[in-house]
Amino acid sequence: MSKQNSHWTSTSPVLANERRTPPRTAGGIVARDLHERLLKARRLRCIVLSGPAGCGKTTTLSAWRQQLLPLGYDFAWLTLSAEDNELLQFLEYLFAGLAGIDPAISRQAALLEGRDSEAVERSMVTLVRGIATHPREVMLVLDDLHHLSDVGIHQALQWLIDYAPDNLHLVIASRGTPPLSLARLRSQGLALELGVLDLRFTPEETEQFLRSRLGEISAGDARRMHELTDGWAAGLQLLCVSHKKSRRGPGKPVQIRDVQAFIEFFETEVLGQLSSTDLELLLHMAVCNRFCASLCAALTGNPDAAGDAMALLARMESDNLFLIPLEGSGRETWYRLHPLLRETLLKHFDLLGAERQRAVHARAWAWLREHEHLEEAVRHAVLGGAAPEAAALVESLADPLYATGDQRKLIRLVRQLPAEEVDSRVTLGIVRARMQLFARDFGATTESLQRLQHSIPESDRPGRFRLAVQQAMLALQRDDSDAALAVLPMLLDPPVGTDPVSRGSCSNILTWLYLHRGEYRQARRIQSERPALLVDGKPLLGTASGILQGRCLAGLSLAMEGRMTQAERVYREVLHEAERCGKSGVDARCLASALLGEVLYELNEIDAAIQLLAGQVDLLERLSIPDSVLRVLVVLAGAQWLTGNQQEAFAYLDRLEEYATKLNLDRLLTYSLVRRIHWNLQLGELSAAENHLQRLDAIAARHRDVAHSALDEIRFLTTGARIRWHVALGNLEQAATALEPLIAVCEARERLLGATRLQMLAAVIDSHRGNHDAAREKVLTALRRGQQLGLMRTLLDIHPDALELIRQVAHGEKLDPLLAFYAERLLAQCTPTMIAPAEAADGSAVLPGMELLSERELEILHLLAQALPNKKIARALGLSPETVKWHLSNIYGKLGVSSRDEAVERMRDLTASSV
Structure with a gap:
């Protein structure tokens, strides 16, 4: 890639900041009663300004912003356009705008992806949580909604x-009524809606405005100009321009009270007075959403006209002629036209012939490409008939953008290209398939890969290899190791000249395959022997293809063996390096966090595991592989179980089951059912356990013929669950008979963690059978293995009697010092300390009378006060609706009430009495 192109992997500062900063106001701000009204409404939930173009919505909000900034309010300002009318594009602008206040606000929400309703709702919930952690008031302005x-x-x-x-x-500014339901906010007094009548200038305000723009003006002239415009802001501004320039002679005054009058007056009084050079420059400006003098000159095909363009822009800005300067860090000032003026000019542009229009777009494409404004360049290329050239450019940038974590930018570029251009290029077809996989649209991904299968000739070995890699990536996300094995021969033989991204993806997929086959050393060897991969001269560290992701998978192979201490070191090192990689390290950071949480749980660091994982579930479900989602949800369920929150523990299993069912991941569904059976048996719920066992048997029957793959775990887990069932029913002989071959399988496959767990279960069975000597030997075997590997919860969670057996051995045997110390640590384990009921999570005191409520119950009560239904409370807190109901019953009991309304009133009474 050329030096010039190398800069295209980052967004232009001008284009990136334009959407997130309000327009600069030219001239002084006239104090208005409307500003005071808005100032008093600053703490409301939603403020809407609606009215036609030119009625002063943006100017009013800009003035209001200047009032609030000294009061400690933070603003995120989005100026919207028709190009933002696409869900993912809009969300990206939204997250970027809020990140301008504090990157932490939208960091996790910005990483989520998906078009389906549930995915978007989770993104909004994640964003809301980020905003809630910000210490100041946040104003989100959506202009031109x-x-x-x-x-x-x-x-x-x-x-x-x-x-x-x-x-x-x-805060919303729109020409029409926003399609949002504000009824609840209106009833609560949390909404302010202002229309065109509210936005009009009063006669007194009109006089102040005219004096600020024209200097001295008689009261009579001010009154007449107010009557001509009816206080319409755009009309007043245009009359000021006319008053300065034309010194109108006698005749019938022109009324400028609406959009059509504005267009007619502007064409007559302004456009009609311009020179042909200025008019041509202005006409070409309208083609671009934003522009600078040199771009305007290039659009006309005369680069030497930059001086004329600069002079015209300076005059328009000086005369307040509907030209809005934008904030940016470049050498030139960038502008955009007022929407009314741009609409007027574009009507003239549409009258030009198609050939002339394409020529203007082609010049825009050339200039924007040269000056590294890639996204706008591609748009104009397509309009200017240069779609093949734009597609070639995007194709050349695909790997660099992917390697630096700019996948969303790459997606936006591909979406702008015509479908036939994407279909004709292997690289872009692969990008489209990767984009669909990123959004978890497996059906569309499969269709794209099938099209590539038919279009890539057998002689194109690099293309076929890239296709095989993408097929294996789909298999990984579908937890289908058999499908990945089908393309294994191709993965093992990459052709010469294969691009670094495909090679990196191949290495990581092979590692995943080998670890699920139980070939842990081979899995790690793949990573230790992988060559250095460079993209644009830089190591490929982040993304799903990078070495950090591969090291996470190598760490997972250690954890699956039971070597938790070694795995922890790997994960922590990856986390440290991924943080330094920025957005390109997101994939590795997600995976390392998920896997580290499993280690923390195993080491009985329950609070640390919850703190690390609880806020990342949405993100992991959208970004990470099924193995990491599985581990996170199982760990969080287990952690809640240990703290006594049984309903929340089952709620996490509900979520795992929902995720597994949605994506048709039977192995993950099996893990959820096995954990349910374990807990049902502990609670004495035999009927529920039996129902889940029947579901397990049905799943295992669907995979009866698999062997030595990820799905082989289903048979293994189902057998283990049935052994627990036999133990619960007292069928100890059957349990012992079934357990022995399972232990042998674990030992043969070097799954030391599983072997240790089952040894402890075998000890429990022997103890129940009265074989105490055999039980003691098995406990000692499990302890020795656990001490070597650093295991904790593996031994303690297998059965409620495990801890007592360890105590008996520790007190009845003379153990070597290391084993004795390890046993003492196990015996000292207890559930994490709950937050004191009289103190909130942030250390603040809880209101008198509400001391009995837990932190979670307080959160639910505050959401209840907002009149949210159970489902939305559940979404906001990451719980199931059943868990919310369970909490509500506890809240009612503790507060001595019997309904939602009574609970809210009780909270308000206690709040009022505490003031």
Whole structure:
């Protein structure tokens, strides 16, 4: 790649910041009663300004912003356009805008992906949680919302309003009524809606405005100009321009009270007075959403006209002629046109012939490409008939963008290209399939890969290899090691000249395959022997293809063997390096966090595991592989079980089952059912356990013929669950007979963790059978193995009687010092300390009378006060609706009430009495 192209992997500062900063106001701000009204409404949940273009919505909000900044309010400002009318594009702008306040606000939400309703709702919940942690008030301004008609965007904004924390205030400016439900907010007095009548200048405000723009003006002239415009902001501004320039002679005054009058007046009084050079420059400006002087000159085909363009822009800015300067760090000032003026000019542009229009777009494509504004360049290339050239450019940038973690930018670029251009290029076809896989649209991914299968000739070995890698990546996400094995011969023989991204992906897929086949040393060898892979001269560290992801998988192979201490070191090192990689390290950071959580749980560091994982479930479900999602949800379920939160423990299993069912992942569903059976048996719920066991048998029957693959775990886990069932029923002989071959399999496959766990279960069975000597020997075997590997929860969770057996051996045997110390540590284990009921999580005191409520119950009670239904409370807190109901019954009991309304009133009474 050329030096010039190497800069295209980062977004231009001008284009990136333009959407996230309000327009600069030219001239002084006129104090208005409307500003005071908005100032008093600053703590409301939602403020809406609606009215036609030019009625002063943006100017009013910009002035209001200047009032609030000294009061400690943080602003995220999004100026929207028709190009944002696509769900994922809008969400990305939204997250970027809030990240401008504090990157932590939207860091996790920005990593989520998906178009389906549930995925978007989870993104909004994650964003809301980020906003709630911000210490200051957050104003989110959405200017020109009328450009967005996508129902998915409207639904996302509705969730943002419904779930908004107290410190979020949504401000909307739109030409029409926003398609959002504000009824609840109106009833609670949390919404302010202003229309065109509210936005009009009063006669007194009109006079102040005219004096600020024209200097001295008589009261009579001010009154007449107010009557001509009816206080319409755009009309006043245009009359000021006319007053300065034309000194109108006698005649009938022109009224400028609406959009059509504006267009007619502007064409007559402004466009009609321009020179042909200025008019041509202005006409070409309208083609671009934003522009600078040199771009305007290039659009006309005369680069030497930059001086004329600069002079015109300076005059328009000086005269407040509907030209809005943008904030940026470049050498030139960038601008955009007022929407009314741009619409007027584009009507003239549409009258040009198709050939002339394409020529202008082609010049825009050339200039924007040369100046590294890639996304806008591609758009103009397609409009200018240069789609093949744009596709070639995107194709050349695919691997560099992917390697640096700019996958979303790559996705946006591919979406702008015509489908026939994507279909004709292997690289872009692979990118499209990867994009669909990223969104977890497995059906579309499969169709894309099938098209590539038919279009890539057998002679194109690099292309066929890239296809095989993508097929294996799909298999990995579907937890289908058999499908990955089908392309294994191709993966083992990469052709000469294979690109680094495909080679890196291949290495990581092979590692995953080998570890699920129980070939742990081979899995690690793949990573230790992988060559250094460079993209644009830099090591391929992050992304799913990078070495950090591979090291995580190598660590997982250690954990699957039971070598938790070694695995922990690997995960922590990867986390440290992934943080330094920025966005390219997101995949590795997610996977390392998930796997580290499993280690922390195993070492009985329950609070640390919860703290690490609880806020990342949504992110992991959207970004990471099924193995990491499985481990996170199982760990969180186990942690809640240990702290006595049985309902929440089962809620995490519900979520695992929902995830597994949605993606048709039987192995993950098996893990959920096995854990349910284990806990049902501990609770004495034999009927529930038997029902789950029957479901397990049905799943195992579907995979009866698999061998030595990831799905082979289903048979293994089902047998283990049936052994527990036999133990619970007292069928100890059957249990012991079935257990022996399982232990042998674990030993043969070097799954030391599983072997240790089953040895302890065998000890429990022998103890129940009265074979105490045999039980003691098995406990000693498990302890020696556990001490070598650093295991804790593996021995303690296998059965409620395990701890007592360890105690008996520790007190009845003379153990060597290391084993004795290890046994003492096991015996000292207890459930994590719960938060004291009189103190909240942040250390603040709980209101008198509410001391008995837990932290979670307080959270639910506060959401209850916002009139949210159980389902939305569950979404906001990451719980199941059943868990919310369980908490509500506890809240009612502790507060001595019997309904939601009574609970809220009780909370308000206690709040009022504490003030």
